[in-house]
Amino acid sequence: MSIKPLITTLLLGLSITLLGNAGAATSPHKNTKASKAAAHKKKTSKKKTPAVDYEGEFVNFGDWQEVSSYLDEVAARNHWERSELNQLMAQVRFVDSAVQLIKPAPPGKPKNWQAYRQLFIEPVRINAGLKFWNDNRDALERAEAQYGVPAEVIVGIIGVETVYGRNTGRFRVLDALTTLAFAYPETPTRTERMAFFRRELEATLQYARKNKLDPLSLRGSFAGAIGMPQFMPSNVMKYAVDFDGDGQIDLLNSPADAIGSVAAFLVAHGWQRELNGAMVYPATVSPNLAWERMLNQGLVASYAWNELKAAGVSTAEIPAENTKYGLVDLQNGAEPTEYWLANGNFFAVTQYNRSYFYAMSVLELGRAIKQLR
Numbered sequence: 310m311s312i313k314p315l316i317t318t319l320l321l322g323l324s325i326t327l328l329g330n331a332g333a334a335t336s337p338h339k340n341t342k343a344s345k346a347a348a349h350k351k352k353t354s355k356k357k358t359p360a361v362d363y364e365g366e367f368v369n370f371g372d373w374q375e376v377s378s379y380l381d382e383v384a385a386r387n388h389w390e391r392s393e394l395n396q397l398m399a400q401v402r403f404v405d406s407a408v409q410l411i412k413p414a415p416p417g418k419p420k421n422w423q424a425y426r427q428l429f430i431e432p433v434r435i436n437a438g439l440k441f442w443n444d445n446r447d448a449l450e451r452a453e454a455q456y457g458v459p460a461e462v463i464v465g466i467i468g469v470e471t472v473y474g475r476n477t478g479r480f481r482v483l484d485a486l487t488t489l490a491f492a493y494p495e496t497p498t499r500t501e502r503m504a505f506f507r508r509e510l511e512a513t514l515q516y517a518r519k520n521k522l523d524p525l526s527l528r529g530s531f532a533g534a535i536g537m538p539q540f541m542p543s544n545v546m547k548y549a550v551d552f553d554g555d556g557q558i559d560l561l562n563s564p565a566d567a568i569g570s571v572a573a574f575l576v577a578h579g580w581q582r583e584l585n586g587a588m589v590y591p592a593t594v595s596p597n598l599a600w601e602r603m604l605n606q607g608l609v610a611s612y613a614w615n616e617l618k619a620a621g622v623s624t625a626e627i628p629a630e631n632t633k634y635g636l637v638d639l640q641n642g643a644e645p646t647e648y649w650l651a652n653g654n655f656f657a658v659t660q661y662n663r664s665y666f667y668a669m670s671v672l673e674l675g676r677a678i679k680q681l682r
């Protein structure tokens with residue numbers, strides 16, 4: 310490999326880290342925009358210095374009135390010593406790059422599925438996925454048996470999230486979450502977002518205590534997402550499982566824990582092992598536009614095949630009839646939009662990251678890797 314593609318790969322890897330979703334909990338739109346902003350920044354900054362500052366600066370968070378009241382509540386709620394929280398907070402730093410990355414990007418190019426998919430369905434990720442699948446075949450088989458989620462979907466998710474653990478994020482989770490919980494940028498949703506990150510900060514402390522980890526040792530994305538599957542801390546608490554049976558949940562170092570946790574998350578978000586047939590079917594739509602009302606009806610499959618057909622949707626292959634579907638549109642910039650029928654399991658994947666592009670790239674990556682096995 311010559312130097313140039315290597316640099317491209319590294320830069321791509323970085324932008325993917327930033328894109329790496331914040332579990333199911335944060336808006337993918339925000340993260341996507343943030344990654345675009347980061348990518349844009351990278352182009353304009355000098356290559357020698359890292360575009361992202363992961364280290365931050367000390368700003369006496371513990372002395373901030375809002376932080377202090379919050380710590381009072383957290384200590385009381387969890388029956389923790391307030392002095393321990395003080396000691397911890399005295400080591401937490403403000404990371405401005407997290408604030409910059411969470412900001413919505415300025416309006417950019419129109420959405421383009423084909424451009425997006427090229428970021429993920431590419432040889433480096435596919436080969437890493439093949440190795441991951443081979444190395445973790447037993448855990449993947451066990452997850453499929455226990456949860457009914459096929460290996461290719463789990464492999465697709467972990468690949469899109471972090472290239473199989475290569476890009477799990479370099480921020481200290483406590484720094485990123487405290488910063489976003491108390492110094493969130495001025496946006497229309499600032500109050501809700503700060504409340505969200507305060508809950509995540511508390512969940513991080515709970516997770517660390519439960520698993521006997523130093524909370525300051527936890528690393529993650531700029532939004533605090535942790536490990537190979539990029540779970541937000543509250544999702545770690547709710548859905549992650551110890552799938553290698555060592556008594557600890559470790560989503561960073563245990564591929565088995567990551568695999569089991571992804572499957573458990575999907576089942577908790579509507580994955581059904583009984584669904585047969587494909588998760589998605591390519592579709593065409595009639596010029597009468599009666600199908601338009603079926604677009605963007607939430608992340609659920611709510612239409613019977615007959616209803617879709619009556620509204621002017623057709624597919625080459627007849628979809629399995631025992632379940633419902635949603636109509637998914639994938640915009641391609643100036644090129645024609647693609648339409649797909651998607652079943653409930655596709656929408657379970659969108660609960661991981663609330664984006665059609667995301668779920669479709671998971672499916673395609675998993676399929677591309679499966680074909681090589």
Ligand SMILES: [Ca+2]
Binds near residue numbers: 550
């Ligand atoms: Ca474990």
